[in-house]
Amino acid sequence: MQANISSSVIDLLQTCKTIFLARQLSANSRKLYLADIRNFLTFLADQEGFVATNKLKNPRLYLDYLDSLREKAVSPSLLSRTTYSLKQLGSVVGETYSSENPARNLLESKPVGTQTAGNNPFENYIKHFINYLNSVHLSPYTIKSYKSDIERYLIWGTRHLSSTRLPVLLTSSNIKKYANHLSEIGTTAKSTIERKLASLTRFKDWYSQTYSLKQATDNKSDSSEDLKTTPLAPVNESILPINEALPGGVKNILTRLGFNPATLISFGLLILLMSALAFFGWRQFSKDRVLLTQAYPSSPVTPNRQISFQGRLEDSAGTPINASTNLVFRLFDTAGSGDPPTGGTELYSTGTCAITPDTDGVFSTQIGDTCGTAIPATVFTENADVWLQVTVGSETLGPRQQIATVAYALNSETLQGFPISSTVSAIMNTVVPMNQWGEIIIGEQSPRMTGVSGTFAISAPAMSITTTTGTSGNITIAPDGTGQVNVQGNTTSTNFFNVSNAQLSTGSLINGTAANNNTGFLLLDLLSGSSPTSKFSVTDAGLTTIGADLYVSSGISLYNNAVSDDYVEAVGFCTGDGETNCVTDFASLSAGSSYWERTSGVLSPANLNDVIAATTSATTALTLTQTGAFNALLVEDQASDTTPFVIDQNGSVGIGTTTPSTLLTIADTTGGSGILLTGTSGNQTARLQTVSGAANRAELLLNDGAGGPTTLVKLTSQASATNYINNSGNLGVGTFSPDARLEINHATGDNLRLTYNDADGTASYYTDFSLAADGDLTIDSAGGEVNLAANDSLSLLAGTGALTIAGYSGTGNAASITSSSTTDTNKAVNISQTGADLFARSKNGFSPRIASTKEFFIAPPAGIKTYVDTTIKVKHAHVFEIRESASESSTKCRRWEV
Known part of the structure; x- marks a missing residue:
């Protein structure tokens, strides 16, 4: 530029x-x-x-x-x-x-909308529309907004539309053209455009209803306009000066009283002002509060929170800067101090915005729109003063500029500092409006409506409290402290309190909980009567009291056993249908009216000969459940002098004691018979046995016949008894009639085996003792020797063949008797014979003999010469040999060592 x-x-x-x-x-x-x-x-x-x-x-x-x-x-x-x-x-x-x-x-x-009535044909329509807005009690700021929006549109319409007639200007298509024009310019926010359209729509509706005219169309030309339908502007009456308008007599009287026209006008204005104050005060505190629901539009419009900022960038020489420059706009709650200013709390920041000035360095931006995000409502509603600080590049400019809030914007967005929710859904610190469907929507999470005093009352012809569909939310009514929930009604013939749930499949339709361990209160208490008395109550322990008869149409179920209506009807147990033969108190039950009676807290069959039994089809005849630290079952006799039977809380059984120490404890304090097991008639054997197959039994035999117990213990492995202890104390193994303290009976094989270290039955060191059929004893040692301990003796009783050593086929001695003594008085072998000779026989027929006269004889076989070594000492024979000749080799002789 x-x-x-x-x-x-x-x-x-x-x-x-x-x-x-x-x-x-x-x-x-x-x-x-x-x-x-x-x-x-x-x-x-x-x-x-x-x-x-x-x-x-x-x-x-x-x-x-x-x-x-x-x-x-x-x-x-x-x-x-x-x-x-x-x-x-x-x-x-x-x-x-x-x-x-x-x-x-x-x-x-002046603009078209602000010219005099003679030059502006729309001024009177705008004035009457403003009077209408006043009549529906809109605020002055809102009326000012309507007037500004309408005047701007009329200015634009008279310049850009083909007709300046008001019916043509107010067609929907022309209003839409205006909205498109504002959108194309791009300097007006969308919410502002929507507000302008709402203002124009209301003005169009008022105009159509007030003048009862058909809307014109854009296709209708000026030449075809129906003059009869053209509305005439309201007539402006001229106002004469007061001294000219008053009649002459009145004017003379005022002059005579000293009033001049100026004084009269001032007095009239004062009266008019006081009347206006009284009128508007009445409307503020009474009438307007009733008619606020007529406010327009139906959905409140919140203006954009934007700050239009214009400036010029130039360097230190004053030369304009037209290159893209980074700017940051910040809002603070104080002006700060210093240059550049510091201090205060930062309320908002746009962040870095790249702004390109024109060739003269001039730029314009919208803070909170084209530069930065929207300014939060809290910036203006929670701070009395707001200051703007600008940073260009890395340089912070000073001082900060105070933001002056536009009155209309503040009023339209807040009500005494509380903003109206733009979505017609109230959230925290906002004013809740009612939408066009008559709904008040609260969008805050977990909102609360609190009355600080008195009684908070809500009334309506009908009332419904529901939760939003699909939320599965709860409805909680929770009075504070000792407060109660009181539900009162006036129904006479219909249900007063209904609880229904067509979807319930588990749980309870009604559930009440007293979450404490207190006692003495009622879980439920239903009263009736002009002087209410309890008719049905349930205590904290579950005791139920019914004030009258209880009728059961299809029987009562007690645990798993159903009781038919033959037994339970009204209050008490009955024997017939209806109320015949019934009683009203357990204490008065007798055998003639019921099957049960209750005396001194004891419930028993009325007929003591009756038996309590389950049916043959019952799964469990009797179930006793005890969850506390008490006995599950206690059986006493009528005199209560003994305790015959008890099952404690641990499942231990006590007989004769109330404190069993094992799973089964039997205590006989009278010194009686203890445990007695008897068999049935014809088989007087009572058994205590553990059976694991037909061949394995353990039996305890206490009485083996009518003659009294003769066998104390009987152990069997088959049908016949093998182990007995009789009443004499004799133990029999393999025999049921032991003749000695221990008798081992076995027909074949070893009778007794002594084994060394045989924990698992695999040891190979043992000695077997066995008896032959004639009673001969055989000792068989796996080690090959049977030894007598030192200084022990072996004595053989007299008899034929008292000791025989036979069957030896080895190379050593068949028998070896050795003595380590060196004295003559100690013998290696001392053989004593009374009344007969002592014989010894060798394999080849040599038979040495010691006669009873102590003579030693050797009788060789036939043809064998006898030779006795001269070294043999007859008295103390040590070694003697028998040879055929003296020169015969000693290998062919027979030698005895004694």
């Missing part, structure tokens, strides 16, 4: 700066005025091609620029400020070039 502006105009801008500073305008005002002037110069450069000082003297160019702003539907505040900025420029031009101020008449040129 600077190439299209003469140097004299640029110098004029510097002059404007100097003059604005001399007029003591604020820095912010100076910047805004200069920005508006640069925008005006840009407009001239686009329209005229080159801007010189002589063009700045042309008033028409100023008017054209303002008209272009009106076509763009800029805000009234911006239009007003621009007009004042141009007037400031005009005054500088007039002073500098000694000419007339070209902008002196700008403020006298």
Whole structure:
């Protein structure tokens, strides 16, 4: 742009700066005025091609620029400020070039909607519409918004539409063209466009209803307009001066009393003011509160929270900067201190915005829209003052500029600091409106409505409290402290309190819980009567009291056993149908009226000969369940002098004791028979046995016949007894009639085996003892020796063949008797024989013999010569040999060592 502006105009801008500073305008005002002037110069450069000082003297160019702003539907505040900025420029031009101020008449040129009635055919319609808005009690700020929106549209319509007739201007298609125009310009937010359309729609509806005219169409030309349907503007009546309007007599009286017209007018205005204050006060505190529901539109509109910022960038030499520059806009709650300013709390920041000024360095941006995100509502509603700080590149400018809130924007967005929810869904710290469907929607998570005193009452012809479909939410009614939930009604013939659930499959239809361990209260208590008395109650322990008869139509189920109506009817147990043969108290039950009786807290069959039994088809005849630290079953006799049987809480059984220490404890304190097992008639064997197959049994035999017990223990492995302990204490193994303290009976094989270290039955060191059929004893040692311990003796009783050593076929001695004694009195072998000879026989027939006369004889076989070594000592025989000759080799002789 600077190439299209003469140097004299640029110098004029510097002059404007100097003059604005001399007029003591604020820095912010100076910047805004200069920005508006640069925008005006840009407009001239686009329209005229080159801007010189002589063009700045042309008033028409100023008017054209303002008209272009009106076509763009800029805000009234911006239009007003621009007009004042141009007037400031005009005054500088007039002073500098000694000419007339070209902008002196700008403020006298009014928009179409603000001209007099003679020049503006729409003014009276707008005035009557405003009166209508007042009649429905809209706020002054809202009415001002309606008026501004309508006037801007009419200005745009008279310039761009084919007809200026109001019915044509108010067609839906023309209003839509206006909305499209605003959207194409791109300087108006979407919410602002929607608000303007709402204002125009309401004005169109009012116009149609008030004048009962058919809407015109865009295709209808001016030449075909029906003059009969053209509305006439309301007539403006002229107002005469009061001294001319008053009758002469009245005027003379006022003159005589000393009243002049000016005093009368002042007095009348005072009366009018007081009346207006009284009227509007009455409407504020009474009538308006009732008619607030007639406010329009049905959905509240929240203006955008944006700040329009304009400025000019130049370097230290004053040269405009037209390159893209990073700017950051921040909002603070204080002005701060210092240069650049610091301090305060940052309320909002746009972040870095790349802004490209024009060739003159002038730029314009929308903070919270084109630069940065939307400004939060809390910035203005929770802070009395807001200050703007600008950072260009890395340099923070100072001082901070205070933001002046536009009255309409603040009023439309908040109510005494609380904003109206734009979605007609109240959230925290917002005003909740009612939408067009008559709904009040609360969008805050877990909202709460609280009354601080008195009784909070909600009334309606009908009332429903529900949760949102699909949420499965709960409805909780929770009085504080000792508060109660009281439900009162006046029904006479219908159900008063209904609880229904068609989907219930598990759980309870009604569930009440007293979540404590207290006692003495009622879980349920139903009363009736003019003087209410309890008719049905349930205590904390579950005891149920019924004030009258209990009728059961199909029987009562007690645990798993059903009791038919032959037994339980009314209150008590009965024997017949209906109320015949019934009693009203357990204490008075007798055998004639019931099957049970209760005496001293004991419930028993009325007929003591009756037996309590389950049916043959019952799965469990009797189930006793005990969850506490008490006995599950206690059986006492009637006199209660003993405790015959008990099952404690651990499942241990006690007989004769109440404290069993094992799974089965039997205590006989009387010294009686203890445990007695008897068999049935014909088989007097009572057995205590463990059976694991037919061949394995353990039997305890206590009585083996009528003659008294003869066998104490009987152990069997087959059908016949093998192990017995009889009443004499004899133990029999393999025999049931032991004749000695231990008798082992076995027909074949070993009778007794002594084994060394045979824990698993695999040891190979043992000695077997076995008896032959004639009673001979055989000792068979696996080691091959049977030894007597030192100083022990072996004695053989007299008899034929008392000791026989036979069957030896080895190379050693068949028998070896050795003595280590060296004295003559100790013998290796001492053989004593009384009344007979002692014989010994060898294999080859040599038979030495010691006669009873102590003579030693050797009888060789036939043909064998006998030779006795002279070394043999007959008295103490040590070694003697038998040979055929003295020269015979000793290998052919027979030798005995004694």
